[in-house]
Amino acid sequence: MIHRKLEGSIAESLKNSPRIVILYGPRQVGKTTLMRKIIPELGYKTLEINADQIKYRDVLSSRDLDQLRGLVTNYELLFIDEAQNVPDIGMNLKILHDHIPNLKIAVTGSSALELANLTKESLTGRTRTFKLYPISVEELATQWNTFQINSKLEELMLFGSYPEVIKLENRKEKIELLEEICSSYLYKDVLQLSGIRHSSKIHKLLSLLALQCGSLVSIQEIGKSLGLSHDTVNSYIDLLEKGFILYRLSGYSRNLRKEVNKMNKIYFYDNGIRNALTHSFNPLELRQDTGSLWENFLISERIKSKEYNRIHGQHYFWRSYSGAELDYVEESDGQLSGFEIKWRKTKARPIASWLQSYENSSFKLINRENFLEFIT
16 A cells, blocks of 8 residues: 555544545546545544445435435544535535534545536535545655666656556556556546537547647647637647646746747646557657656656645746747746756756846756656
């Protein structure tokens, strides 16, 4: 069992806060496993409900206090797994929270789409939310030393860090599992909850975005190749982002005439998913996209680390029209930090135009010698 970074924070919140705990994240990253580890250790008499079961779904969507009270009587903690499957879950959680104040409540959701929409208005000020991602290097570092992490680096870059994928030793089995996740789980919630009928369009869009990972993405060109409008492509990407499959970095700019700011870069939360979408698991030495994989891996790990440690800030890339570029930029607490990411152990001088434009900013090269400092 790999220790998950959120374990202590979730346990502390359930013990000491009256707020409802909501755990979001993509399918297959271990949300249910994590909650089943935490809850027994708390010692509360717990009712665990899988929201796929109709008998529970009817009660939990009833808005009837007597039915809801009858369901949870004699229990100290209510745990609802896959809560996004319950219609009107937000209002019913509000009723439970407001009328049975001693009841502790924890819910998981495979997608932010519906659960976030249903709970946003009715549960304002009543929740504490956590996001669980594929296993982070920071979490692996609780069991692996620096030598082991470095020896597994290529494996992580090729196959990612979904829990079940990490457990497998066989290369063929890893690939088969990642392909199954892509075909059976990856965008299931997006299709179910958004009303999109043509799954082929989503899959083709994901494949195109995977091929352009780390590059500037032209929504107009993608729309033309898929036969979709600019607005439709944007809305699909927004849904995929809310489903924790990918995320966008926008261009950082305070000088609109000199800096790129109207196009985004797309990254995937997991390298294995990205490679499964492009059907490419070749060794790094045989690839043309090793730099892009390295960039995707490090930026995603950095975002996981900051999220788990509750370090707030904004994430960007930076590029000038003259061609100067930084792979990753953070703005946090008024501090602006720029990072150049290199796979090869090269040296890099600070970009003069960056430091001239942003005098109080910092610059750092991230490579294989110091990457652990960056992502842990």
